[in-house]
Amino acid sequence: MQMKISLITASFNSIQHIADVLDSIGKQTYQTIEFIVVDGGSTDGTVKYLKQSNLIDLIISEKDMGIYDALNKGIKLATGDIIGFLHSDDMLDSPQTLQNIVAAFSISPVSETKVDTKEIKNERVDVVYGDLIYVNKTHPTKIIRYWKSKPFNPRLLRQGWMPPHPTVFMRREVYEKHGFFDVSFNIAADYDFLLRVLNDQNLRINYLPEVITKMRIGGVSNRSIKNIIQKSKEDYRAIRKNNIPFPGWVLFLKNISKISQFV
Numbered sequence: 381m382q383m384k385i386s387l388i389t390a391s392f393n394s395i396q397h398i399a400d401v402l403d404s405i406g407k408q409t410y411q412t413i414e415f416i417v418v419d420g421g422s423t424d425g426t427v428k429y430l431k432q433s434n435l436i437d438l439i440i441s442e443k444d445m446g447i448y449d450a451l452n453k454g455i456k457l458a459t460g461d462i463i464g465f466l467h468s469d470d471m472l473d474s475p476q477t478l479q480n481i482v483a484a485f486s487i488s489p490v491s492e493t494k495v496d497t498k499e500i501k502n503e504r505v506d507v508v509y510g511d512l513i514y515v516n517k518t519h520p521t522k523i524i525r526y527w528k529s530k531p532f533n534p535r536l537l538r539q540g541w542m543p544p545h546p547t548v549f550m551r552r553e554v555y556e557k558h559g560f561f562d563v564s565f566n567i568a569a570d571y572d573f574l575l576r577v578l579n580d581q582n583l584r585i586n587y588l589p590e591v592i593t594k595m596r597i598g599g600v601s602n603r604s605i606k607n608i609i610q611k612s613k614e615d616y617r618a619i620r621k622n623n624i625p626f627p628g629w630v631l632f633l634k635n636i637s638k639i640s641q642f643v
Contacts, residue, residue, distance in 0.1 A: 382412040383482055385549070386460030390450035392420035394468035395429060397596065400520070402433050404471040410478040414438075414460045418450040448561035448569040455555050464549035469596040471520065473513075477592055481549050484508040484588040506551050506583040510592035512544035517596045524597050525641045532585040537578060538624055540634030545570040547592040554583065567607065568614035575622035 389401060405415060419427050419441035427441045438457060444450045447467075455463060462485065466472065485505045509532075514525035527544045530536070558577050561569040578585065615634060619627040 383462055383485065384412045384414055384460040385410070385462045385464060385478055385482065386414045386416060386454075386458035386552070387464055387466055387478075388451060388454035388458065389415070389417045389466050389468055390420070390447050390454065391417055391422060391426055391430075391468040393422045393424040393426060395422070395424045395426045397469050398426055398429060400471050401466055401468055402430075402435055405435055405466070407475040408472065408478045409475050410482060413478065414458065416454045416457055418444070418454045418457075420444045420450060445563055446566060448563050448565065452560040452563070455560060458552060461552060462549050463552055463555065465546060466593070467546060467595070469517075469598075470546060471594045473591040473594055480588060480590065481508055481510075481592070484586050485549075485551075487586070504584060505586045506554055507548065507577065507585040508550075508588055509543035509548045509585075510588040510590055512547050512593050512595060513591050514597045515594050517598050520594060520596065525638075527641050529587060529589075531587045532578070534578065534581070537575060538626075538630060540630045540632070540637055542571060542574050542578075542634070543587075544593070545574060546595055548574070550577070565614050565618065567611045568618050571615055572618035572621060575618055575624065579622060 387405065391398060405413065414437050415435055417430055417436055417439040419430070419439065421441055421443045427439070430436055430439055440453070440457075444453070451465060462482070464481070472478065485508055487503065487505070509529060511529050512527040513523050514527070516522040516524060529543050529547070532543075554577060558573075558580065561573050563569065565572055577583065612631060612635070616627055616631050619630050624630055
């Protein structure tokens with residue numbers, strides 16, 4: 381039986397780009413998808429437009445406490461074996477993206493150690509992530525920043541590393557074990573959640589070395605100097621909350637690591 385992917389989109393007044401989200405999902409070669417949209421009470425026609433699509437399995441529209449609250453709602457509604465997110469400004473990179481993600485849940489995690497092929501068949505992967513590209517808001521073929529990730533090693537967390545959250549797909553059981561996004565964070569709840577999950581040494585984590593998501597530049601965390609400062613404060617709190625040693629140094633490494641990502 382094929383694994384079902386629950387794909388969750390949080391939207392709010394997203395009429396400008398929501399068609400690109402639907403288009404990238406509709407082109408996927410992998411069809412065992414549950415698509416859930418959690419809308420924050422849009423007033424620009426987003427909900428009306430979404431209700432015309434036959435790609436959406438469930439849509440709710442109501443006021444929420446922000447994107448992380450919306451994503452938590454979507455996770456609780458999801459029935460798939462695997463859960464992932466596609467924000468309302470984002471696109472899956474290629475028609476094969478979800479097919480490749482499912483395949484990555486069925487092979488041995490990337491490692492320097494050779495693994496017997498018989499063992500690979502019995503390997504259970506819990507988390508898959510890949511690469512992310514930031515693109516121009518109005519010209520999505522123009523790449524602004526390339527977030528190239530790497531095979532997982534827990535030591536990387538102490539160097540300020542994290543995989544790009546929009547590319548992260550997890551088995552539903554991971555959320556059942558580790559809970560949801562902490563909505564006391566306005567910007568860095570994804571970083572806090574990833575630190576919580578990736579510190580679990582019982583999980584098998586696999587890096588898929590390809591671009592999974594195209595993200596339009598201009599997200600909340602880098603929209604203004606004020607938001608950048610708030611993001612750093614929240615990152616620091618997340619590092620301390622998850623007991624990562626030397627939080628100030630980790631935050632410094634996290635921030636300077638982004639410089640090499642710009643094309």
